Amino acid sequence: MKIALDAMGGDRAPQVVVAGAVAAAREGVEVLLVGDEAQVRAELARWGADLPVWHAPDHIRMEEAATEVRRRPQASVRVAMELLKRGEVQAVVSMGHSGATLAAALLVLGRLKGVERPALLVEFPSLRGRTFLLDGGANADCRPSFLVQFAVMGLAYAEASGVPNPKVGLLSIGEEEGKGNALVQEAYPLLEAALGERFFGNVEGRDIFLGTTEVVVTDGFTGNVALKLAEGEAKVLLTWIKEALASSFRARLGALLVREAFARVKARVDPAQYGAMPLLGVEGAVFIGHGSADALAVKNALLRAKALVGAGLLQRVRERLLSLHV
Amino acid sequence: MKIALDAMGGDRAPQVVVAGAVAAAREGVEVLLVGDEAQVRAELARWGADLPVWHAPDHIRMEEAATEVRRRPQASVRVAMELLKRGEVQAVVSMGHSGATLAAALLVLGRLKGVERPALLVEFPSLRGRTFLLDGGANADCRPSFLVQFAVMGLAYAEASGVPNPKVGLLSIGEEEGKGNALVQEAYPLLEAALGERFFGNVEGRDIFLGTTEVVVTDGFTGNVALKLAEGEAKVLLTWIKEALASSFRARLGALLVREAFARVKARVDPAQYGAMPLLGVEGAVFIGHGSADALAVKNALLRAKALVGAGLLQRVRERLLSLHV
Numbered sequence: 001m002k003i004a005l006d007a008m009g010g011d012r013a014p015q016v017v018v019a020g021a022v023a024a025a026r027e028g029v030e031v032l033l034v035g036d037e038a039q040v041r042a043e044l045a046r047w048g049a050d051l052p053v054w055h056a057p058d059h060i061r062m063e064e065a066a067t068e069v070r071r072r073p074q075a076s077v078r079v080a081m082e083l084l085k086r087g088e089v090q091a092v093v094s095m096g097h098s099g100a101t102l103a104a105a106l107l108v109l110g111r112l113k114g115v116e117r118p119a120l121l122v123e124f125p126s127l128r129g130r131t132f133l134l135d136g137g138a139n140a141d142c143r144p145s146f147l148v149q150f151a152v153m154g155l156a157y158a159e160a161s162g163v164p165n166p167k168v169g170l171l172s173i174g175e176e177e178g179k180g181n182a183l184v185q186e187a188y189p190l191l192e193a194a195l196g197e198r199f200f201g202n203v204e205g206r207d208i209f210l211g212t213t214e215v216v217v218t219d220g221f222t223g224n225v226a227l228k229l230a231e232g233e234a235k236v237l238l239t240w241i242k243e244a245l246a247s248s249f250r251a252r253l254g255a256l257l258v259r260e261a262f263a264r265v266k267a268r269v270d271p272a273q274y275g276a277m278p279l280l281g282v283e284g285a286v287f288i289g290h291g292s293a294d295a296l297a298v299k300n301a302l303l304r305a306k307a308l309v310g311a312g313l314l315q316r317v318r319e320r321l322l323s324l325h326v
Numbered sequence: 327m328k329i330a331l332d333a334m335g336g337d338r339a340p341q342v343v344v345a346g347a348v349a350a351a352r353e354g355v356e357v358l359l360v361g362d363e364a365q366v367r368a369e370l371a372r373w374g375a376d377l378p379v380w381h382a383p384d385h386i387r388m389e390e391a392a393t394e395v396r397r398r399p400q401a402s403v404r405v406a407m408e409l410l411k412r413g414e415v416q417a418v419v420s421m422g423h424s425g426a427t428l429a430a431a432l433l434v435l436g437r438l439k440g441v442e443r444p445a446l447l448v449e450f451p452s453l454r455g456r457t458f459l460l461d462g463g464a465n466a467d468c469r470p471s472f473l474v475q476f477a478v479m480g481l482a483y484a485e486a487s488g489v490p491n492p493k494v495g496l497l498s499i500g501e502e503e504g505k506g507n508a509l510v511q512e513a514y515p516l517l518e519a520a521l522g523e524r525f526f527g528n529v530e531g532r533d534i535f536l537g538t539t540e541v542v543v544t545d546g547f548t549g550n551v552a553l554k555l556a557e558g559e560a561k562v563l564l565t566w567i568k569e570a571l572a573s574s575f576r577a578r579l580g581a582l583l584v585r586e587a588f589a590r591v592k593a594r595v596d597p598a599q600y601g602a603m604p605l606l607g608v609e610g611a612v613f614i615g616h617g618s619a620d621a622l623a624v625k626n627a628l629l630r631a632k633a634l635v636g637a638g639l640l641q642r643v644r645e646r647l648l649s650l651h652v
Contacts, residue, residue: 127562137499140507173463173550181466181547205554209562221507222548224499225531226555232532233559236453240594241567244587254583261570261577268566 003305004080004089005298007035008059009096011291017095018043020298025051029302032089034080035059054083059096062291066099069107077101081108084284091305093276095289095298102138102279102288109283114321116143118281119150119220120288121157122227123274126211132158133171133208133216136277137224144187147217148194149321153280154215155198156320160313168195169203169213171222177201183219191217194324234269275301278308280317285309329631330406330415331624333361333369334385335422337617343421344369346624351377355628358415360406361385380409385422388617392425395433403427407434410610417631419602421615421624428464428605428614435609440647442469444607445476445546446614447483448553449600452537458484459497459534459542462603463550470513473543474520475647479606480541481524482646486639494521495529495539497548503527509545517543520650560595601627604634606643611635 005021007014014035021031022044033040037055044051056079060068069078080092081104094101102118111118120136134150135142151168158166170191172180177188179202191199200213208216208226218226241262245255267273275297276289287305289297331347333340340361347357348370359366363381370377382405386394395404406418407430420427428444437444446462460476461468477494484492496517498506503514505528517525526539534542534552544552567588571581593599601623602615613631615623 125562127565140499140510171551173466173547173554181545184466184547205551205556206558206561208555209558218551219507221499221510222551225497225544225548226551228499228531229534229552229555230531230559232535233556234563235532236451236535237560237563237591237595239453240591241588244591245584247587250583251587254580254587257576257580258571258584261573261580262567265563265566265570269563 001306001309002030002032002089003091003093003302004032004034004054004083005302006077006080006092006094006096006101007033007040007053008056008076009094009101010289010293011062013096014039014043016293016295017298019047019295021051021302022047022049023295023299024302025049027299027303029306031302032083034083035076054079060100062097064097064100066097066103069100069103075104078104078108081105081284085109091285091287091309093287093289093301093305095276095291095293095301097291098137098288101286105279105282105284105286109286112281112283112318112321114324115149115281117146117149118279119153120277121154121280122223122277124208124230125268126209128211130214131208131211131216132214133218133223133226134280135218135220135223136227137220138279139220141221142183142219144183144190147183147187147219148190148324149281150217151191151195151199151215152320152324153317154217156316157278157280157313158214160308160311160316163214166214167198167200168215168217169200169207171205171216171218172202173204175202175204231271238266271297273300275299275304278313285314327632327635328356328358328415329417329419329628330358330360330380330409331628332403332406332418332420332422332427333359333366334382334402335420335427336615336619337388339422340365340369342619342621343624345373345621347377347628348373348375349621349625350628351375353625353629355632357628358409360409361402380405386426388423390423390426392423392429395426395429404430404434407431407610411435417611417613417635419613419615419627419631421602421617421619421627423617424463424614427612431605431608431610431612435612438607438609438644438647440650441475441479441607443472443475444605445479446603447480447606448549448603450534450556451594452535454537456540457534457537457542458540459544459549459552460606461544461546461549462553463546464605465546467547468509468545470509470516473509473513473545474516474650475607476543477517477521477525477541478646478650479643480543482642483604483606483639484540486634486637486642489540492540493524493526494541494543495526495533497531497542497544498528499530501528501530557597564592597623599626601625601630604639611640
């Protein structure tokens with residue numbers, strides 16, 4: 001299985017991206033780097049690595065409009081999607097412009113049958129393991145039917161991730177049916193009808209970290225706010241703890257002893273561990289990461305893409321969508 | 327200054343509520359307990375305290391509909407609002423049914439001039455102090471004009487809290503103007519026109535904890551999800567840290583030394599420290615707390631209500647709203 005990586009995508013591309021690719025290749029991932037060949041080869045040389053490179057002379061910069069993809073056939077992210085469509089690779093990973101990656105996927109690959117809008121799936125660590133939330137930000141405004149499709153894709157993803165018997169919660173601001181905004185109130189009966197006992201009902205913000213349900217659906221606005229709030233809170237809490245541990249001689253002494261235990265908690269909430277978010281609902285396995293990703297995040301994104309494609313992610317999503325329309 | 331406390335509101339009322347009232351009274355707050363006199367007096371007797379009680383034979387239970395307030399004039403929360411309207415108290419605090427408290431405030435006190443919908447203000451701890459977010463959940467669906475009124479009330483609140491030169495951020499999923507959902511895109515130019523340089527522009531989820539702006543406005547759905555997500559994440563992170571600190575002999579030894587430093591971080595993210603959320607936009611100072619509040623939260627709610635009313639909160643909100651319509 002080969003994975004195309006947009007070598008030019010991300011705040012510190014191609015340096016960080018190539019570094020992550022080299023690390024992943026050393027762990028057995030077959031990576032095809034898509035980007036400016038001279039620049040990518042120069043980075044590879046720094047690592048003494050010889051990965052295959054597919055030349056793409058252009059790329060979409062972070063500050064450009066996502067729609068640029070339409071008129072830039074030589075842009076790295078678009079070339080990567082073409083390789084996926086032709087079957088030369090089995091997945092695409094990009095840490096670049098997420099809007100442009102989404103646009104390129106829609107343009108080149110198209111949507112899966114039964115999907116009105118593709119969605120980003122975000123993983124949160126939870127008390128009971130992991131919570132898969134979608135949409136993480138692909139669709140700021142959603143219709144109720146989108147949420148049903150997100151739920152079905154989320155279930156397929158949870159199954160491909162090895163979760164037995166996953167359930168879906170509808171993110172709201174009150175547990176009872178009827179609580180929430182207009183979107184949630186309309187989506188509730190649709191989810192109930194489509195998912196049967198796989199639908200848990202409403203969940204609240206706190207349930208994401210408590211892990212009340214394995215899958216949580218919401219619109220891409222709320223989902224993206226939740227994702228970034230959670231990252232910001234983890235960062236600030238850990239900063240305060242670090243400060244507290246340096247605040248007295250006694251605390252500094254204790255800090256030496258708890259350092260290791262602490263590092264484990266930190267790793268648990270580090271966004272880099274997840275690497276990239278799968279874009280579900282397009283005709284191909286596409287993973288979109290943070291522009292600020294470091295080499296570890298790139299490596300993890302590639303490892304995760306390999307595992308999920310190996311577990312038949314796309315086929316599972318397709319089948320679940322079909323069962324929805326029987 | 328006298329504060330009416332709904333003695334029957336909350337999951338563990340009147341016990342916990344009376345305990346909090348007694349603690350606040352010992353710190354100089356003049357509390358009037360509104361509720362079933364026999365029950366409240368029995369609780370007061372347990373503390374050997376003699377606070378004034380205003381008898382209200384009825385109360386709205388947590389599982390009842392908020393609209394019950396309309397046909398239950400003897401309900402404690404409604405009686406408390408009547409006392410506020412008549413000027414017998416200067417503020418109302420309730421840890422009970424938040425929908426019912428909102429309904430009672432609207433029914434008895436009415437809205438401030440210039441306000442279409444009142445909003446709940448939530449405090450988040452931040453790297454730079456505190457972030458005031460509204461709406462925390464009073465209005466699941468909002469129109470763009472509501473967000474402008476929330477912003478103005480948030481500025482007045484920040485000023486009453488002693489924040490110099492506060493700025494307002496519009497919660498979105500991208501920093502540039504034009505990013506976000508339809509509500510945000512429509513609200514942006516309205517905020518710019520109404521607030522001038524007090525408007526910072528869009529902020530993202532992470533900015534709430536980073537403290538990029540002192541005030542953040544959003545719809546009550548997103549705001550309530552953010553509030554509960556933040557509480558859930560803090561709880562889960564602290565659980566993991568506690569587990570990590572007990573995971574080895576070395577860590578347990580270190581934990582003894584860092585315990586105090588740690589307690590300070592924990593207190594910083596404890597929702598009980600804020601006690602209750604002010605309901606801004608009604609003709610009176612109303613504070614609504616968690617149904618699950620403990621005695622510390624009730625005490626802090628009363629102390630906070632006293633401080634804010636003393637700082638002329640209501641007058642400041644009124645004046646800022648007027649300046650909006652000049």
